[in-house]
Amino acid sequence: MTTVSETKWVGRAIRRREDPRLLAGKGKYIGDITLPGTTYVHLVRSTHAHARIRNIDTTKAENYPGVVAVVTGEEVAAAMKPMLVPSIIPRLGGELQIPTVYPLAIDKVLWVGDPIVAIIAENKYIAEDAAQLVEIEYEPLPVLEDPEEALKSDSPKIHEDWKSNVLWHGELGDGDVEKAFREADYILSERFYGHRTGCAPLETRGAVASYDDFTGLTLYINSQRPHILRMALSQILNIPHDKVRVIAPKDVGGAFGTKAPIYREDLLICYLAMKLKRPVKWIENRMESLMTIGQERDQIHYLELAVRKDGKILGLRDRIIADVGDGRTGVYLGFVMPWLGAAYLTNAFDIPNVHIDLSCVVTNKPCLSPSRAFGEFPARFAMDYALHLVARELNLDPRDVFEKNIIKKFPYVTATGITHDSGDYVGAFKTLLEALDYDRVKQEQKEARKNGRLIGVGFAMGAEMSGIGSQVFVAMENQPGYGSATVKIDTHGMVQVLEGDSPQGQGHETTIAQAVADELGVNIDDIYISYGDTFATPFASGTLGNRGASYTVSAAVLACRKLKTKIQKIAAYLLGIESDSEEFIFANREVIWKKDNSKRVSLDDIADVAIMAPTKLPPGMEAGLEATAYFEANIASMLSIGVHGAVVEVNPKTGDYKILRYVVVDDCGVPINPMLVRGQVHGGVVMGIGNTRYEKYIYDEAGQPLCTTLMEYHMPSAADVPDIEVIEYNVPTPYTPLGTKGKGEGVPGPVPATLASAITDAIDRPGFKLLNLPLTPESIWRALNEDK
């Protein structure tokens, strides 16, 4: 007989169940979905960063053979409400000015790439041809590219009906900051800048919509949040909710946050399908994608730290200016990310007195869209690198400064109101230093220096969110934070799990099945996971923010536990024993009585009775074996720690640097599948290295984007990055049924401070600091030559 522990699936590095189809080239991505009679959309986008549209001439395009329709902004706007309906506007206090948004520009364009005209044609080649025939006359307006310029009271208003260019302004913090600064032995005061970069996935956005008068609108879209999108579509387009079905494809080619918003194109494609009564397909091309999505970060921090001479941080003041672009992308409006970056600014440190003033300013660039390490990338850079600068200034070992300030007691609530649930942050930090062999590296550094080689070691903390409970999420995004799942045992004793989230490579078909297999004592192959279709899955707020392992898996576990109560009653009845439920073990597809394990019933028999032969059920019991659960952790939010460390060698002549080692000590509570966790960490670090060293969305003074191809926006290839070492340091959280937490979302966050501190340590020259991202050989060379 197999024992329970032998059949345990959680914690095992099994290979993924989604992989066979992907490896065979049989994945189903949005680009692979084409309905009979499909038409294709190509968008004509603004070539100006800020201009009035004087005239649009579409005649030639309309007459081009194969063109089905040419549509401009007013027509689309007349068919719907302004897109920012109340249910998708965050309520974060402060002062918010809300732009009016429609899918296509009407009389003004606000950034290069702003969509103006939609061409719909019989095939995509024709649509692209005809797009070249549209003539648009512009009257250029002054372009605002610099958020600090845009803040000035005399600068032109991008949204003319606003009183300033500030989309959101507010303050966060708590404690007696004045006192902390009065009592400080040393005050660090620096301006840090985290540039515009982000997480462009390999698959761009895409949508296929169809409409008929009876079933209504069906939208296939590679969205991270199909349920939220469905709700918004119904409200904006004034269609009854039952006539809007959103389906995320089985396979999505990465998202990292960028596919979470409600984009203008989403509404446009729906409108076109409704207008034409033919399926409409739009696949964003890479150039559009680099001009529109995945642009994040872009924060200036005027950060001040009040420090005691032993390195203890007494207080923090920060004035943050975020460049949110045009601020017109739904749900987040470009400001929720910097807000969260501010709320999580103090990271894994115990800083009781904090005051943060955050201004989110609109400019003539595309709206910020979420990118993994949501708002935190520049914030982590400023905070953790500042601690290293403090150590240098006070002649302390940065290791001591970190240790002194790291949160030690849990749960811990930051001065900005963020709850850290549990963990051992100091333990993880010490494990990193051991893994780096810190003392030996410092020794080697001295030796190397004698030979003219500059070696340095650096580190940073990353406390990443692991889902956010409704307590916070309702205010933040006007949406629930719970996880939800339905578990059904079918007529063949197979287990179906339905989740309302829609993964993009995270491996839910494997991890959720691992958790459910343990709960129900079945084999992983007995489980199938369904997701993506809003007509068939419970409401959920989407696959984002590390919600999967913390919230969604927990909901699936709770749903199993609800079912188990019923199953045990049926088992007791069939076995003819008097038993309270909870007296059975679930293993090997059997339900076994703990008191006498010869008394057992197979799950198949129970399913058969409950579904096919309900006459055999205990009298009065309802037929069927299915349960839905909504999981809410009994705490405002959970975080999981990742401590990053790097050893680098810098060439002082060129500013170039080589990462000799990159190590991450990682906690995700209980890893459901350690191999998948490692994969998340590797990918997150490399994305962080890309963002720190190679990737930057550059704009010239006229607001023209200079990085619209992957040649110019350089995502790292295998040859650009080092090996990443991952060390597990897991502390189960008491707040989820299995102790699991999410992992992956925040991993890029600690990378820039890790590399900046390592490079600074290598250079080791008084006054040398790296206050601006990205950290390119050029920027380092400049910093080196500035302070000479």
Place this chain on the structure above:
Amino acid sequence: MHPLQDVQKPGVEGTKTIQVRVNGQIYKREVPIRMLLVDFLREELGLTGTHVGCSVEGRCGACTIVLNGNNVKSCLLLAVQADGADILTVEGLGEPDNLHPIQEGFWEKHGLQCGYCTPGMMMSVYNLLKVNPHPSVAEIREALVGNICRCTGYEHIIEAVQYAADRIAAMPKEERDKLFSY
């Protein structure tokens, strides 16, 4: 030139009949002369395992195939240029119950997350292992510069390639040759 004015000349018309062998099967089709090879594979032949990740710039590698023994980016060729060619796409690499060792390596070592880069990536690995059965880590990294993966950080991809190389090295020569017949 402005990126948005990167025009394709309208009115490129005409078709041509081409014959290609894809994954061992011969196809004869009349295609528009300006149709990209990647669109031909995906839309005409329904082989959607070959992906598109960039705007025909040849940078992302998601569309990589093997054509007459060489790795090519199928977004950079016209279908008519492939007339007479012998092509391998991911669909021809292995069977679901008889995976190619490269596919096994990716599965075993978690060399994919979203899977979007994977078909193209495996095509590059195919040509690497064909000529270099025992690549070093540095050689693997170099061989994959034309394929961007945004999810995995490459670490597990490298392990996947090493796993495949070991599996293949343990096979008798005839079997090995069969694995690399393109």
